[in-house]
Amino acid sequence: MxxxxxxxxxxxxxxxxxxxxxxxxxxxxxxxxxxxxxxxxxxxxxxxxxxxxxxxxxxxxxxxxxxxxxxxxxxxxxxxxxxxxxxxxxxxxxxxxxxxxxxxxxxxxxxxxxxxxxxxxxxxxxERPPLAPLIPTAKGVSLLIDCGANVDARPSHLVQFAKMGSIYMEHVVGIKNPRVAIVNNGAEEEKGNALVKETFPLLKEAEGINFIGSIEARDIPAGYADVIVCEAFVGNVILKLYEGVSSELIHKIKDGMMSTLKSKIGALLVKPALKQTLKSFDATEYGGAPLLxxxxxxxxxxxxxxxxxxxxxxxxxxxxxxxxxxxxxxxxxxxxxxxxxxxx
Amino acid sequence: MxxxxxxxxxxxxxxxxxxxxxxxxxxxxxxxxxxxxxxxxxxxxxxxxxxxxxxxxxxxxxxxxxxxxxxxxxxxxxxxxxxxxxxxxxxxxxxxxxxxxxxxxxxxxxxxxxxxxxxxxxxxxxERPPLAPLIPTAKGVSLLIDCGANVDARPSHLVQFAKMGSIYMEHVVGIKNPRVAIVNNGAEEEKGNALVKETFPLLKEAEGINFIGSIEARDIPAGYADVIVCEAFVGNVILKLYEGVSSELIHKIKDGMMSTLKSKIGALLVKPALKQTLKSFDATEYGGAPLLxxxxxxxxxxxxxxxxxxxxxxxxxxxxxxxxxxxxxxxxxxxxxxxxxxxx
The missing domain is CATH 3.40.718.10 (Isopropylmalate Dehydrogenase)
Structure with a gap:
């Protein structure tokens, strides 16, 4: 020991x-x-x-x-x-x-x-310590880095986030050779805001990380990447929207299930199995966000x-x-x- | 006629x-x-x-x-x-x-x-024509403005988005005195990246709009505002994550319902009611995004x-x-x- x-x-x-x-x-x-x-x-x-x-x-x-x-x-x-x-x-x-x-x-x-x-x-x-929560995906969890309080990061910050995030995912979460992607408004390399455009080639050249390119927000929940790199304003939007959409949808589903007598009976039968699945999409299972x-x-x-x-x-x-x-x-x-x- | x-x-x-x-x-x-x-x-x-x-x-x-x-x-x-x-x-x-x-x-x-x-x-x-899709919320729909291809907007663009979005929501969607909010990483006025900090006072002063302050991404699906102002990179992330989280969650729920015999029977009973509710959270019901x-x-x-x-x-x-x-x-x-x- x-x-x-x-x-x-x-x-x-x-x-x-x-x-x-x-x-x-x-x-x-x-x-x-x-x-x-x-x-x-x-x-x-x-x-x-x-x-x-x-x-x-x-x-x-x-x-x-x-x-x-x-x-x-x-x-x-x-x-x-x-x-x-x-x-x-x-x-x-x-x-x-x-x-x-x-x-x-x-x-x-x-x-x-x-x-x-x-x-x-x-x-x-x-240069800047990122706050990096684990978020649930179809394949397990991804590290969303950065969601901290310091917004408007520089490209060099994002490169460091990619490196720190990779180490964390590999050695704490146990994912070999974690896939790193940068959040972008399209999959093509020419897409992006000024920050992403400047950061993209730096990530491509960075040694010791497995950079797979851009990720569109749509593909984050599907688990297309293990380390999701973004500056903190965007990270905050992603983290909170994850929460907001999930909770709204679960509300809607509960309302739907309670809307007719037939569906109410169905809900009783479905509930235990559903609880188990939804648990896997619950961020609180993963134990907090490290400040790296x-x-x-x-x-x-x-x-x-x-x-x-x-x-x-x-x-x-x-x-x-x-x-x-x-x-x-x-x-x-x-x-x-x-x-x-x-x-x- | x-x-x-x-x-x-x-x-x-x-x-x-x-x-x-x-x-x-x-x-x-x-x-x-x-x-x-x-x-x-x-x-x-x-x-x-x-x-x-x-x-x-x-x-x-x-x-x-x-x-x-x-x-x-x-x-x-x-x-x-x-x-x-x-x-x-x-x-x-x-x-x-x-x-x-x-x-x-x-x-x-x-x-x-x-x-x-x-x-x-x-x-x-x-100055810049925004692409403004309607997104489903607990209360109906909100206009997410801008989700276009031109990112890194200036504060004056965002103010125009707020005005155009208000007109659209009032006269096309039929919401009286629509509430305008700017996407932010916190509810407090001192929060925000450089763009939001510069835009916030301009929105506060702008005439003819009902500006209610910042909105955190978590509160968008709950329908806290009718016109959600942001620059296009952030808008793109919101729009696509909405889609991604919903579809992943619906997958999970379907999987959960199919996981046991009991839940499968329940699923049959729940399905019709659920379909109706989920329809209300389906962006395709609202007929496309105007380029204003x-x-x-x-x-x-x-x-x-x-x-x-x-x-x-x-x-x-x-x-x-x-x-x-x-x-x-x-x-x-x-x-x-x-x-x-x-x-x-």
Whole structure:
């Protein structure tokens, strides 16, 4: 067994805190022996929550007190600066100081993103750390990179996203030689906005990635590529529309099933099987979005994350650490000041 | 009854031509007395197709010969220039020369867009004619403007899109005081990429539109706004992802229903009701995307459009003409060289 991987979990973050993060911590250490979970947040609240559980390895859950809570509505930069004793700031600092390997939070996305960059810091050579959620597809999952808060990326950012995303998909998700595609408004090479046109040849030339060209948004759910490269504004639209269309359609289907007596009876028979299939199209099964390219790992889970999602995120962190992803990223990302050597 | 509205239909355009366009023409003139349809394409092919039908007002279908066909794969600009006797070029020229009011095609989107701009020409003051499909929502339909081929729009383009889209939704679709929103990566006013940040205050100040602020992609399917303003790259992603997520999800649901004996029986009972509901989420019911801001109307229907979609597009053209949409657009769009008067 490898050494313990230390994962900080924000016990105060998200709509369902502290109940779900604490539950996730307990389940994670029960399920795997190589994990130590550190819960940050208001000590008393966490301890009284932990009391609900018996029969878990108590030596592998620690509590670190943090008296403040950053609310979702707070301006992120200001919140990170001001609330030095918040569960997010305390947790991220532990990663920065290498007292922990990773930080998982369902709290304010903005605060986690800003905090990750400011407090943990970027890996050498990484120009912009992308937030990269896994999205469900017909074939499993794809990594949508970037969905972060910094929009209007440069071509060099997108090339780094492609490289970091490939490493993640290969070594954390386990897809050999992952197919990389750039989101475009057509399949032809001459298509694209200024950013895509400039990035396309760079991706074609980039070494160590399996670039397959453009992907139209229509083909994303079918699973045509494993690493979907785009700048964050577009990534945000894709991620949220995925959610919006699915939930609207499922609503429509439920309404349809309830519309006649005959269909109501049918619905009862169909329900168990349908539940199983729809689960595979549910983003929350995949355990949160990593913020890549930092000196440590930061994972953002949904604001409404339940224990199962947070637990998966914790496991992701273990895989990330054991697979030495940050070292692999550092090897592959060349610092910008040194131009890549010419090919011979 | 108003005078006849003359709509040219491209009889050679789309995967199902000439069968579906010709069928649409016949059904359109049978259903409404105020329409004259002009079918462009290879005369003999069209006439032999028309022979299938009896009992329709033959005097309100005309055939104009065009020997060439533009294929979807051809580079649009080149095709429009070279194939002067194609169904698309001949049809668009009739609109240009005011021999017809509108042109409907299921053929090459690129050729229709380029041809519309080059051959029909822009209305005075319109900087960029947007392609604006109607997309299904929980509340009906919204206009997604722009999904055209020209990406990287300027703020002034987006403001014009908002105005043209409002006129269209009010007078063609019949929504009073349509709500206009700009696609953004968050609901807060400080969110956005450079384009959105620059456009937002201009939309806030623009007169004659009901601007309600930003819309996140998640809220588009729920029908939070009637006119969804975005630049064409983002519009393309939204339109195609809508299609991709819906079709993937419907696949999953069908698979789920077929997975057990119990669910198969349920599926039989549920099917008729479900079909009806899913129909309301089917973009093809709404009759194609208008290319707005031209000296005439050009409507692009899906490449796989059936007669019903083409017929709806023809009806859209009638509404467009009878509601004097182009005149309304011309009144509302100030030519760029004259700055808008200051408010007092």
């Amino acid at each position: 490898a050494e313990l991987v230390k994962v900080v979990v924000d016990a105060m973050g998200g709509d369902l805190a502290p109940v779900e993060p604490v539950k996730a911590a307990v389940e994670a250490v029960k399920e795997r022996k190589d994990i130590l979970v550190i819960l940050t947040g208001q000590e008393e609240v966490i301890h009284s929550e932990l009391k609900k559980y018996q029969d878990y390895p108590t030596d592998r859950i620690q509590v670190v007190n943090a008296t403040e809570v950053i609310e979702t509505a707070e301006p992120p930069v200001f919140a990170i600066r001001k609330k030095k004793d918040s569960s997010i700031v305390v947790g991220l600092k532990m990663v920065k100081e290498q007292k922990a390997d990773a930080f998982v939070s369902s709290g304010s996305t903005g605060a986690v993103l800003v905090g990750g960059q400011v407090l943990v810091g970027r890996s050498k050579g990484v 390219g930092l000196k440590g790992l930061v994972v953002k889970t949904h604001g409404s994350a339940k224990a199962i999602e947070i637990k998966h995120a914790i496991f992701q962190c273990v895989q990330f650490k054991q697979q030495r992803i940050n070292e692999k990223i550092a090897e592959k990302i060349q610092p910008a000041q040194f131009p890549a050597p010419d090919k011979e | 108003a005078e006849l509205v003359k709509v040219v239909v491209d009889a050679m355009g789309g995967d199902l031509a000439p069968v579906e366009p010709v069928k649409a023409a016949v059904e359109a003139v049978k259903e409404r007395k105020d329409i004259l349809v002009i079918l462009t394409g290879q005369e003999e092919v069209i006439h032999s197709e028309l022979k299938k039908y009896q009992d329709y007002p033959t005097d309100r279908i005309q055939v104009v010969n065009a020997t060439e066909v533009i294929e979807t794969a051809e580079p649009p600009v080149f095709a429009i220039r070279k194939k002067k006797d194609s169904s698309i070029v001949v049809g668009l020229k009739m609109v240009k020369e005011q021999k017809a009011d509108a042109f409907v095609s299921s053929g090459s989107t690129g050729a229709v867009l380029v041809g519309g701009q080059v051959l029909v020409g822009r209305s005075k003051g319109v 801001g031209l000296k005439g109307l050009v409507v692009k229907t899906h490449g796989s459009a059936k007669a019903i979609e083409i017929k709806h597009a023809i009806f859209q053209c009638v509404q467009f003409k009878q509601q004097r949409i182009n005149e309304k657009i011309a009144e509302k769009i100030q030519p760029a060289q004259f700055p808008a008067p200051d408010k007092e």
